[in-house]
Amino acid sequence: MPMPLADLESHLRAAFPDAQIAIDDLAGDGDHYKARIVSAAFAGLPRVRQHQLVYAALGGRMGGELHALALETAAP
Amino acid sequence: MTETTEAPGAHDFIAKTVADNEVVLFMKGEPDQPGCGFSAIVVQILDHLGVDFAGVNVLESDSLRQGIKSWSDWPTIPQLYVKGEFVGGCDIVREMFQSGELKTLLAEKGLLSN
Numbered sequence: 204m205p206m207p208l209a210d211l212e213s214h215l216r217a218a219f220p221d222a223q224i225a226i227d228d229l230a231g232d233g234d235h236y237k238a239r240i241v242s243a244a245f246a247g248l249p250r251v252r253q254h255q256l257v258y259a260a261l262g263g264r265m266g267g268e269l270h271a272l273a274l275e276t277a278a279p
Numbered sequence: 280m281t282e283t284t285e286a287p288g289a290h291d292f293i294a295k296t297v298a299d300n301e302v303v304l305f306m307k308g309e310p311d312q313p314g315c316g317f318s319a320i321v322v323q324i325l326d327h328l329g330v331d332f333a334g335v336n337v338l339e340s341d342s343l344r345q346g347i348k349s350w351s352d353w354p355t356i357p358q359l360y361v362k363g364e365f366v367g368g369c370d371i372v373r374e375m376f377q378s379g380e381l382k383t384l385l386a387e388k389g390l391l392s393n
Contacts, residue, residue, distance in 0.1 A: 250371045251353075258354050265354040271317070274370050 205233030206268045211261075218260030219244055229273070237273040246278035289346025297360045301390055302332035305347045306357040310334035317369035318357040324376045325359075329392055330385055362388055 208228055215224050215238065222242035229235040238257070245253040253276040258265045265272060297303050302325070308314025310322050310332075325332050337344040337356055348354055351365045359366045361384065366372065375381035385391050 250374065251365060251367050254367070254371065255352060263354075266348070275374075 205270075206264065207233060208236070211236060211238070211269070211272075214261055214264075215240060215257070218256070223279075229271075234269065235271040236269070237275070239275040239277075241277050241279050243278060245276050250276070289340070289342045290350055292343065293347060293350050296333065296335060297363045300333040301362055301388070302330055302385075303335060303360040304332050304357055305335045305337050305360070307336070307338050309336055314338060315356075317355075320369050321357045321359060321372050324372055324381070328376075328382055328385060330390055331392075361385065361390070 208226055212224065212226055215222070215226075219240060219242040222240050222244070224241075225239045227237040229237055240257065244256060248256075254274050257272075257274055257276065261269065261272075293305075304310070304318075304321055304325065306313060306315075306318035306321065308318060313319035313322050314336075322334070335343075337347055344356070347356065347358055351358055353365065353368065355368055357368055357372075359368070359372050366381075366384070367375070372381060375384070382391070
């Protein structure tokens with residue numbers, strides 16, 4: 204079951220209120236997105252930890268509602 | 280013979296696998312026939328760098344497929360482990376490969392033959 208882009212964006216904005224967020228819908232099916240997130244929350248963390256924060260923001264939906272989310276994360 | 284929930288056996292298997300093999304890729308499908316594009320990308324990168332690795336097909340077991348996600352607190356496959364440490368999935372491996380970090384990491388750990 205896909206996730207609308209607006210829902211994905213609102214989950215991410217809720218978790219990273221300071222962030223610059225850009226989301227691309229890669230396949231037009233609501234199931235393959237690419238998100239670039241720049242947030243101070245990522246400062247000093249290894250990439251694995253940064254991405255784990257994003258997955259946590261999605262509250263377990265990754266792998267369920269959402270099949271593929273390509274992530275690019277960085278601190279400002 | 281169905282395993283629908285993650286059994287303690289899965290974590291034991293994962294622990295042993297990453298301890299016994301220096302580079303392990305938990306993936307969908309087999310290294311010579313990946314079952315998904317993301318797994319295929321990581322295989323391609325490892326082959327390009329000339330790294331020996333153990334490919335573990337999580338599609339063979341539901342308990343393994345769930346167990347690897349709870350083991351690493353990471354919701355997706357593929358997952359690359361180097362000397363027991365979770366390095367990342369497709370996005371991270373690709374980013375590290377493009378920046379040269381992956382080659383450096385593997386070389387530092389004595390895992391590159393060339």
